[in-house]
Amino acid sequence: xxxxxxQGPLDExxxxxxxxxxxSDKGRTSSERKSDNVNFxxxxxxxxxxxxxxxxxxxxxxxxxxxxxxxxxxxxxFLPLGxxxxxRNIMRASGLQSGSQSENTNENDDNSNRD
Amino acid sequence: MATHPDPIKQFAINxxxxxxxxxxxxxxxxxxxxxxxxxxxxxxxxxxxxxxxGMVPTRSQSVSEIVYEFVAGMLRDSAGSSxxxxxxxxxxxxxxxxxxxxFGMFPYxxxxxxxxxxxxxxxxxxxxxxxxxxxxxxxVGFLKLFVPSGVPMLIMPLVIAIEIISxxxxxxxxxxxxxxxxxxxxxxxxxxxxxxxxxxxxxxVGIVGSILPFAMTVGMTALEFLVAxxxxxxxxxxxxxxxxxxxxxGGH
Numbered sequence: 134x135x136x137x138x139x140q141g142p143l144d145e146x147x148x149x150x151x152x153x154x155x156x157s158d159k160g161r162t163s164s165e166r167k168s169d170n171v172n173f174x175x176x177x178x179x180x181x182x183x184x185x186x187x188x189x190x191x192x193x194x195x196x197x198x199x200x201x202x203x204x205x206x207x208x209x210x211f212l213p214l215g216x217x218x219x220x221r222n223i224m225r226a227s228g229l230q231s232g233s234q235s236e237n238t239n240e241n242d243d244n245s246n247r248d
Numbered sequence: 249m250a251t252h253p254d255p256i257k258q259f260a261i262n263x264x265x266x267x268x269x270x271x272x273x274x275x276x277x278x279x280x281x282x283x284x285x286x287x288x289x290x291x292x293x294x295x296x297x298x299x300x301x302g303m304v305p306t307r308s309q310s311v312s313e314i315v316y317e318f319v320a321g322m323l324r325d326s327a328g329s330s331x332x333x334x335x336x337x338x339x340x341x342x343x344x345x346x347x348x349x350x351f352g353m354f355p356y357x358x359x360x361x362x363x364x365x366x367x368x369x370x371x372x373x374x375x376x377x378x379x380x381x382x383x384x385x386x387x388v389g390f391l392k393l394f395v396p397s398g399v400p401m402l403i404m405p406l407v408i409a410i411e412i413i414s415x416x417x418x419x420x421x422x423x424x425x426x427x428x429x430x431x432x433x434x435x436x437x438x439x440x441x442x443x444x445x446x447x448x449x450x451x452x453v454g455i456v457g458s459i460l461p462f463a464m465t466v467g468m469t470a471l472e473f474l475v476a477x478x479x480x481x482x483x484x485x486x487x488x489x490x491x492x493x494x495x496x497x498g499g500h
Contacts, residue, residue, distance in 0.1 A: 173474075174482045177425065185421035189413050211413075214406075218413040222421075 178226050183219040190215015255438035259362050259431070282360045286347045315343070319484065326488035327495055334491050337377065341370065342484040349430065349476035353469075361479075362431040364423065371423035374487050382494035393497040422486060426479050433472045440465045 194211030198204055265276035297308035305313055319339045323331050345361060352359030360366055382390035394411040395404070443461035447454040 174478050174485065177429065177475075177478060177482055178486070181421045181425040181428070182417075185424060186414055186417040189417040189420060193413065193416075214409050215413055218410045218417065221410060222414050222417065 175226060179223055182222040182226050186219035186222050187212070187215040190218065255435045255442065258434060258438060259358065261358075261363075278358050279360050279363065279366070282348065282351055282358055283344075283366075286344060286351060286360075290343045290347055322485055323488045323491075326485070327492035330495055331488065331491055334377075338484060338487055338491070341374070341487060342480055345370070345426065345483055346477065346480035349480055350473075352430065352434065353473060353476060359430050359434050361426055362434055364427040367423035367427040368419075370426075370483070371419040374422065374490060375419040378490045378494040381491070382497060385495070386497055390494075390497050393493055418490065422483065426483055429475055429479050433468075433475050437465065437468050437472060440468060 190211045190213075191208065193215075194208035197207035197211070201207070262278045263275040264278060264281060267274045267276065293308075294312055297306070297312045300306060300309060302309060316339070319342050320332070320335060323335055323338050327334070348360050351357050352361065382393070386392075394408050394415065396407060396411065399407050440461045444458045444465065447458035447461065450457075
């Protein structure tokens, strides 16, 4: 009894969810599926963007330390700065933050769809 | 382990025509040979395929047109129509990296882009172009690139320092990405292929077992073709974005 009682609304919910899923899928096919290429290239980008910014921070800190004899201090300042720059690079590359240097991430998506 | 091939050996540079001028080594190496071959092949193909200039393109002509449209679309979307002045530069970069990566997929061929000096040179060419064009067009205004809008004055010095670090990181990540992907991919390919040889030396069980690395090698080869194209694509796309920064610092 209770089982059939529950199944009614559940079935309806299932149907409506199915419909919603299909609708969102329809939107996806045209705009998102083809941009796998772009997603893959973004993945390749992200891997280096972060590490390199930290290395540059270390490099700058190390160079200043060497020339001014301020032993660990410049490194201590520039290592976290490099880390922040790395995080910012990643946010920018993944389009989470529209910094001044990356307003094109989304436009690029459109481009690849066309080709 | 004499049967085990050295996975690094494939990147060895051999001098084909030794040439030494005032202590500067200007030898013509196998690396130079592949670069010359790439340039010759690309130029020859485009000259030959577009020579007919047909209204109805032949097959080869439409390949050229597709490549043109692909790069032109990428540049136009990133840097706007004013960026099209840099089309020859961007297109040459794309074709050079793409064809050189594809050359690297042939067995016994050298993968030139797996040498960091090559990719650094390419990335520095882009970086210097951005600097020269940026300062040439906007003068001191180019420095607006480091000052994002809507940041409180209090943390402005910090943000500028971060922006400068990420700007300096650009040519490095630009070059290391291409170099590391090509190097790592080809080494992995070689190592897996080496497993086949060393496994099948172990008798029947080894020969049966070597099916696994063989399947892996086949799969990796397909993946490497994808990576070879994608690296050229990523390099070009980032070049377009950097050129956009040179043309429109501080956003639009």
